[in-house]
Amino acid sequence: MSCQSKSCEKCHHNICTYRVPIFSDLEQNEMTKVTELIITRKYARGEMIVMEGNQLEGLYIIHSGRVKAFRYTQEAKEQILYLFSEGDFFGEKNLLRKQPVTYHAEALEETQICVIPHHSFHELLKEVPSINYKIMDQLCIRIEHLESLIQNMGTRDMEARISAILLEFAEKYGSKQKDGILVSMPLSREGIANYIGVTRETISRKLSRLQEDGIIELVGNKKLKILDLSALEQDFI
Amino acid sequence: MSCQSKSCEKCHHNICTYRVPIFSDLEQNEMTKVTELIITRKYARGEMIVMEGNQLEGLYIIHSGRVKAFRYTQEAKEQILYLFSEGDFFGEKNLLRKQPVTYHAEALEETQICVIPHHSFHELLKEVPSINYKIMDQLCIRIEHLESLIQNMGTRDMEARISAILLEFAEKYGSKQKDGILVSMPLSREGIANYIGVTRETISRKLSRLQEDGIIELVGNKKLKILDLSALEQDFI
DNA sequence: CGGGCACTTGATAGTAATCAAGTCCGGTGG
DNA sequence: CCACCGGACTTGATTACTATCAAGTGCCCG
Numbered sequence: 001m002s003c004q005s006k007s008c009e010k011c012h013h014n015i016c017t018y019r020v021p022i023f024s025d026l027e028q029n030e031m032t033k034v035t036e037l038i039i040t041r042k043y044a045r046g047e048m049i050v051m052e053g054n055q056l057e058g059l060y061i062i063h064s065g066r067v068k069a070f071r072y073t074q075e076a077k078e079q080i081l082y083l084f085s086e087g088d089f090f091g092e093k094n095l096l097r098k099q100p101v102t103y104h105a106e107a108l109e110e111t112q113i114c115v116i117p118h119h120s121f122h123e124l125l126k127e128v129p130s131i132n133y134k135i136m137d138q139l140c141i142r143i144e145h146l147e148s149l150i151q152n153m154g155t156r157d158m159e160a161r162i163s164a165i166l167l168e169f170a171e172k173y174g175s176k177q178k179d180g181i182l183v184s185m186p187l188s189r190e191g192i193a194n195y196i197g198v199t200r201e202t203i204s205r206k207l208s209r210l211q212e213d214g215i216i217e218l219v220g221n222k223k224l225k226i227l228d229l230s231a232l233e234q235d236f237i
Numbered sequence: 238m239s240c241q242s243k244s245c246e247k248c249h250h251n252i253c254t255y256r257v258p259i260f261s262d263l264e265q266n267e268m269t270k271v272t273e274l275i276i277t278r279k280y281a282r283g284e285m286i287v288m289e290g291n292q293l294e295g296l297y298i299i300h301s302g303r304v305k306a307f308r309y310t311q312e313a314k315e316q317i318l319y320l321f322s323e324g325d326f327f328g329e330k331n332l333l334r335k336q337p338v339t340y341h342a343e344a345l346e347e348t349q350i351c352v353i354p355h356h357s358f359h360e361l362l363k364e365v366p367s368i369n370y371k372i373m374d375q376l377c378i379r380i381e382h383l384e385s386l387i388q389n390m391g392t393r394d395m396e397a398r399i400s401a402i403l404l405e406f407a408e409k410y411g412s413k414q415k416d417g418i419l420v421s422m423p424l425s426r427e428g429i430a431n432y433i434g435v436t437r438e439t440i441s442r443k444l445s446r447l448q449e450d451g452i453i454e455l456v457g458n459k460k461l462k463i464l465d466l467s468a469l470e471q472d473f474i
Numbered sequence: 475c476g477g478g479c480a481c482t483t484g485a486t487a488g489t490a491a492t493c494a495a496g497t498c499c500g501g502t503g504g
Numbered sequence: 505c506c507a508c509c510g511g512a513c514t515t516g517a518t519t520a521c522t523a524t525c526a527a528g529t530g531c532c533c534g
Contacts, residue, residue, distance in 0.1 A: 071384065071388045072388075073388060073391045073392040073393075074392040074394055074397045075392060075393060075394060077391065077392075077393075079387060079388050079391035079392075081384055081387060081388075092377070093377050093380075093381075096370070096373045096374060096377055097374055097377050099377070102381055102384055103384065129366065129369075132369045132373075133333070135373065136333045136369075136372065136373060136376065137333060137334055139373065139376040139377070139380065140329070140330050140333055140334050140336070140376070142380060143330075143376065143379060143380060143383065144330075144339055146380065146383035146384065146387065147308065147318055147339055147340065147383065149387055150316060150318055150383065150386055150387055150390065151308045151309075151310060151316050151318075153387065153390045153391070153434060154310045154314065154316035154390070154431075154434040155310040155311040155312060155314075155316075156310075156312060156314075156434075157311055157312060160311040194391075197390060197391040197393075
């Protein structure tokens with residue numbers, strides 16, 4: 001894990017400030033102020049960023065890369081709670097409630113994190129109270145995500161659960177092509193399984209089934225193409 | 238549904254203000270101000286309080302009673318997301334993001350709700366900005382609850398899942414007795430089933446099993462006594 | 475006391491977990 | 505550039521579990 005520390009004037013676009021929804025209201029000079037407070041860190045694929053119970057020194061904002069946040073179930077299986085991307089943050093419980101993080105976070109690919117130390121953030125908050133609303137906004141979005149995940153995990157029909165995940169991935173990581181939507185999968189088969197609470201074998205079988213039915217096309221292990229979007233949505237709705 | 242409208246000076250203790258965490262920082266005179274803005278409503282057991290998609294006119298705070306919040310799964314089964322009690326609120330997405338509520342809410346028993354209209358709440362927020370923190374606090378608590386529920390739903394071992402629910406109920410609705418913890422169950426068997434994503438028959442069987450094993454004792458259909466707390470916790474941990 | 479609804483219990487069937495081989499893909503080194 | 509190696513993935517067979525269907529039973533309320 002290497003630290004790049006403070007930023008120069010010329011590489012502002014490499015700093016989180018410009019990419020993060022919670023700072024979207026900031027004026028130019030405020031941006032600069034924030035930028036000076038930020039420390040950036042780099043993590044390799046598979047590296048742990050935080051562990052459940054950690055007391056973080058600040059708010060962790062993802063500058064680039066993808067991160068999975070998970071807890072362990074009783075059977076010591078990973079249960080994924082969130083997939084974070086550029087602009088997402090974690091450690092807010094530390095910031096707002098002085099509570100340690102409640103999940104593990106692991107880089108899914110090379111990932112850069114911007115850390116805003118607690119005291120810096122609270123000072124910023126005093127000067128720009130509108131950030132408060134932005135945070136609440138993000139918290140509400142997170143709540144919505146969790147509520148949907150629970151709704152999904154409550155449906156017994158595995159087909160529908162997988163369809164829901166594929167639609168989510170298509171939305172976040174897909175690109176339209178003339179014959180369908182090409183999705184760059186953020187998770188391995190096992191990862192998907194740990195997201196919706198089943199085994200990797202089940203995911204394999206169901207994806208194969210969807211391919212047989214001509215609904216999707218597997219492109220290697222890390223990509224797939226959605227050929228019949230409406231069929232997936234029908235499953236889902 | 239009957240409206241009792243404004244409050245008198247003498248029955249302040251009947252108004253939400255004094256029972257709600259988000260107002261715990263308020264001064265006496267601020268309390269009074271809030272109290273005057275509040276409209277109270279009464280709902281009977283089984284009555285719907287809000288439906289998914291509703292645009293609420295304000296923040297709904299539970300003054301007394303119990304409420305279940307749920308969504309429907311693909312199979313049109315209820316998936317319970319929250320059990321709300323005195324002091325809990327909903328409709329915050331309307332307040333903070335102008336988004337409709339994302340779940341149905343139904344009174345589990347006779348329930349009184351205090352409604353703080355949007356504009357009143359926003360005015361209050363201007364005068365007492367610390368309420369912001371309280372709300373974020375509550376949102377974080379809600380997130381924690383949802384994360385735990387997902388973790389629980391991700392464990393395959395049904396025994397462990399039910400144990401987790403019983404421990405949650407014991408915490409929230411239990412009273413210590415010399416031979417165990419008497420828990421007043423907020424949900425029917427079917428309700429419990431809809432909380433952890435199984436069928437009512439499965440709940441019945443597992444509860445019977447726990448009784449056979451001397452871990453709990455069923456007291457009618459609406460109460461149960463936990464005789465061996467550590468056995469439940471062992472299941473759970 | 476009676477009726478209805480929630481609950482319990484039993485039998486069966488369906489589905490995913492588990493166990494167990496293979497197979498494929500991607501990366502590495504020659 | 506190709507061959508090889510290891511980990512991820514697929515597929516098959518079996519087992520275990522819960523859903524489902526069905527028939528009582530008992531609790532609670534009027």
